[in-house]
Amino acid sequence: MEQQLLRTLEATCIQEELPFCTAACPIHVDVRTFMACLAKGDERGARRVLDRTMPFADIVGRICDEPCRQACKRLEAGDPLAVASLERHCVTGTAVVLKLTKLPELEGRVVFFGSGLASMIAALDLARKGRSATILTTDREIGGSLRNFGEERLPLTVLDAAVEQLGSYGVNIIFDCQMDPEFVEYTLNYYDAVFMDRDWAPIDDFCLDCRHPDPLTLEVDRPGCFTGGGTGPDGYSVIQQVEEGRRAALSIERYLQKVSLTAQREREGACATRLFTDITGIEPLSLILPADPVAGYTRQEAAGEAARCLQCQCLECVKQCAFLQTFKEYPKTLVRKIYNNQAVVQGTRTANTMINSCSLCGQCTLICPHQFPMAEVCLTTRQSMVLDSTMPPSAHEFALQDMDFSLSAVAAMFRHQPGKSSSRYLFYPGCQLAGSAPDLVEKTYLHLTRHLEDGVGLMLGCCGIPAHWSGRQELFAATMEDFSTIIQENGNPLIITACSSCYATFKEFAPELQLRSLWQILEETGLPEEKRAPLSQPMTIHDPCGVRKEPEIRASVRNIVRQLGMSVAEQPFSGELTDCCGFGGLMQFVNGPLGEEAAERKGGRSSLDSLAYCAMCRDNLAASGHRVAHLLDYCFPAADQADPLLRANPGFSGRHENRARLKEQLLASLWQEASALAPEHKQVVLTIAPQVRELMEKRLILEDDLQKVILQAEQSGRFLEDPQTGHRLANHRPVRVTYWAEYEVLDSGYRVHNAYSHRMILPEGKKV
Amino acid sequence: MSTFSFISQTTWRCAPCNQELQPEKVNVSYMGSVFTVELMVCSTCGFVLIPEDLAMGKMHAVEQLLEDK
Incomplete structure (x- = not known):
């Protein structure tokens, strides 16, 4: 940066x-x-x-x-x-x-005519800076008009204390001065700078015209001479004496230093502020008066x-964002940390996790009164980290491997509609719907083939957004190009996306392609007859962050919900202000606890049962314990009428499995094609208790990884054994991560008791 | 570089060699850095035990630190 x-x-x-x-x-x-x-x-x-x-x-x-x-x-x-x-x-x-310190003495003698508050303040400020300050007054006491406030409001003892204070800073006060124009002229020449207090009555009797000082510097026509204070058109104002005394002191200091009197003084004195403080929902409170x-x-x-003070601040973005709250930052402090992080040449880059934890969802930018581009800052920083090889390897590896899997021959496919050789449309469910609810992909696809003419193709894969979010520009560009080539080679069909992230990705990065959201298509084609019985309670809708800028899609979704006979109770953080579920920007992979917090926040926006129309939102909210269904669950109800609000989060392993099985099943049932044989480790049958599964999920360990560990251990015979429990412990490093599995041999298969991993590389075993 | 020791009594035995694990110095590495650490190892075949608490604790912290260098 x-x-x-x-x-x-x-x-x-x-x-x-x-x-x-x-x-x-x-x-x-x-x-x-x-x-x-x-x-x-x-x-x-x-x-x-x-x-x-x-x-x-x-x-x-x-x-x-x-x-x-x-x-x-x-x-x-x-x-x-x-x-x-x-x-x-x-x-x-x-x-x-707090007694303010006095700086070491400097050259530069300043004289103050008159002993009003403006003179007192200017003399005090300059004496503190080490300048020699002398107050000359024809009066016998200090204060000028201050003495008219009366003993009750301003006791004279306070003014006496002020004289003492001035003395303690070395200010010389000469009372009862006899002044005439000659004396004044002599004094003006003797001192290096002069301040004329306009609260001193005889000021206009002397040679210096103090009526029209420069409003910024308070300098008068004679260089080195400044003025301020006194009674204005609206009478005597204390704060005016304070302001002008201080302003003149700063001008005199600059004059003595021989630097610009005018540069960078915009924020001096009363000034404008750009602060925004929202008072929505603040209870009005009346003034508390003293009883006496x-x-x-x-x-x-x-x-x-x-206590009635509102303690005004902005923090509009922070109020809603789990990421900013977790890192205890607001954009200004955060961007500085990012800048410093990038500037580290040798040492620890302590902001890496923070930079990789933003969901890039863009909610804060819309909330911000000045549209701070947080997502753009975090994303471009990630991109530059990748380019200069400072991106931590572990941050996005799991998510990128997940993307690889979705794009691999095991899970990805393109087919024209059975019996057709071309496609006018192409259904693209996206990797997350395929992973979360493969049956809904099939039902939706069949529905589309029945209602759209001239062929509806099907493509399983991943749009590549994890590569984009992780800052891997090259990988992302290659993924988009591969996708675009397939589409072009197959007659450029209209792409129908079920996933809002796919939609946003194709719209932004492949604008040449024809694109529509599944929800807009379903709104037009109508819904299947076999609808689920309408719910009596209203539901809330959790919009995904991918449709923040897509009001038409959000409207289509609501129309479909209405067609289904369901009623919606909107919550304030929906639509363009919607939260991210923790998947965006790969937040949950980089920072598991923050991902959970984000899902909890989104789910907690309403206490009602809820509907999502992004598979990742659905699964993350379900994982955080909320009753949430996918809108397709209601469009295409399950034959067994199982309650979709209770559908569990399939987890990372489950999603892999679902994607692979979906391809296998669709090829068999719709295209009568056999799938390639599954690799050998897939034959390893595992029994995994829910708490172990949960641990694996948190540690980003797939069932697939453990199948490989156990296959390798059982084939080579290299494992540890605990004679007390009979458990075995083995490890395997397929690429960069070493996975460990503690397991027990069952009559058929294995029971997994524990799983963990590390990235440190162990020495190869000795040859025996 | 000084050697860090992570040896502790363990009930795990090397199954193929049918023997107990012994404390032994081994080199582990990550991102170009090599550390000599004392771990429980099968002295015959060299199988190194990394217990769960070490993998998810100290080792993970060092990995993260090296990644942020």
Whole structure:
């Protein structure tokens, strides 16, 4: 990933944008954290937040005119937070927690005319940065207009403490100054920079015109001279003194450093924010007022009021995504980790599993207010990992071998309709429907041959999407080309897909082919007469992530459901916002627990019995314990009327078996062809208890792998034996993984007790 | 490189050689890295026992680490 792209992507995610209150505050006080501290009774923590950004918190915290309040998101669900009252509560009840450090002294002398709040703040900021600061005032005290607030709102002792604070940072204050134009002119020449506080009444009597400073830098016509503060058209505003004092201090610092006064100051002062915070479903809450308005909030009242803070953030994508939640990331942090991971030359690439765990389903992009392209980022990263050979070999191997199997002679086939020599249509059920419910493939195919004219061919195989998801561009392109060639060579029939992933794959990567979804075809041809008795309860529909961008297909499915006499109760995360079941992006192969979490989340969106129309969704939701059927289960009911909601997940071994048997059976029954002989290890008969099967499933070990282990062990006689149990233990490494089987010899076949695997290569046995 | 030891009492015996397994140093490898480890081995035919907890635990962790290098 190029750095430029990283910056663009980081800027797309708005989670780290300022909350509305902080953006509206000219000095960007972290009101959100302040409220969080107060809400949990941590008054010192709240004070620390103020001390960090608010100069003279004891003054400003008492009398701030709170521009943040109008920006408070709570306004849309009740009253905005009483920020100023809570700040007052905080500063009156706590002493300074965080004393900001003073940097080593630098050259550069700055003089401040007038001792109002703007001067005080500018002098404090510059003194902290190591500059020599001198305040000159004709007054006898500090504060200027601050002294008009009255003892109750701003006790004079607080101003005395401010004088002490300025002194502690080395600010020199000269009261009772006698000033005339000559003295001012002399001073302007003597000092390196000057600040004129417009809260100082005689300012306009002198030679410097301070009425029209540059709004960005507050510099006046004379270089090195700056101004700010004072009473504006709307009267005296505390926050204006704060903002202009701080802005002028930054300009003076830049002036002394001889750098640009204007560069990159867009986010200074009150600014816009792109943050998005959804308040849907937030209960409106009214302002909590102190019982005693004079004394102000008690601790409990303050905590209660602060607890109304919404703690504004976006996290819209994270709220719905199991992947982002598991890795505790949001797009901005995630993309940075990906960038850093790619930059590792020597060392451990700790983000590999994360990059390979995204389902690439695209839900987050639709939810995101700025369409962050998460799937694209993860997929292109996988592609570059494959190209530079940093893709962990184990991540996708099982899924790619599964794809190989579906494309192998054992499971794949192409035939024209029996009795025809060409096909106008081609039914492509996809590897997962063939693996999950082979009988439904046959019934659907027969239905299509009866209702469509001029020949319906049948093709079993895999569209190649696992190769695409795993980042293997070359393998995927070759798979697509092989598929496309077969289609073209057979007269370019209209492809009818049952699987939404196949549909999406062909549509995007083979746009020259004619394509329709099975659901659109079934809607047109009508359904078979032998329908299952309609259910009395409504069902929910789990759309697969492959049809996120296919409203017509989703509509066809719903029409078919209606034709079947069933009623649908939609849940909010269906349609274009639907979740992935954990299969997408090969998530479940890379990260088993996350795959289960994704299936659980999708299934848990509704408590009703549910319908899926993607075989993988169906099986994954069934595996996570949900009552779910495939829509074809209701279109083509089983002869024994078995409840499709109870159909078990066949598992990886079962799917292999189903695909192989489907081809064998169809060739025999429809085309009267014999299949090739099964390999020898398929004759090994295994008995496997459900808990062992479950373990194999989690460990991605197929029955086929164990058949090979046992065949090899029994033929060579090389196995270990436990005299106590009579169990045997043997291993076999067909390609890259060594499989171990602990088994027992039965009268007919073998009982498997345990299975595990590793990839470390063991030494060859000694020759005996 | 130091040798890691994963030897532990086992009831597994080598069936063809009809003898107990003995601790022995063997080289295991993955992704170009070779490790010398002590495992339970049949001293006659060289059959190496990798117990389930080693395969699914330490060995798996090292495999993952090497894959992320």
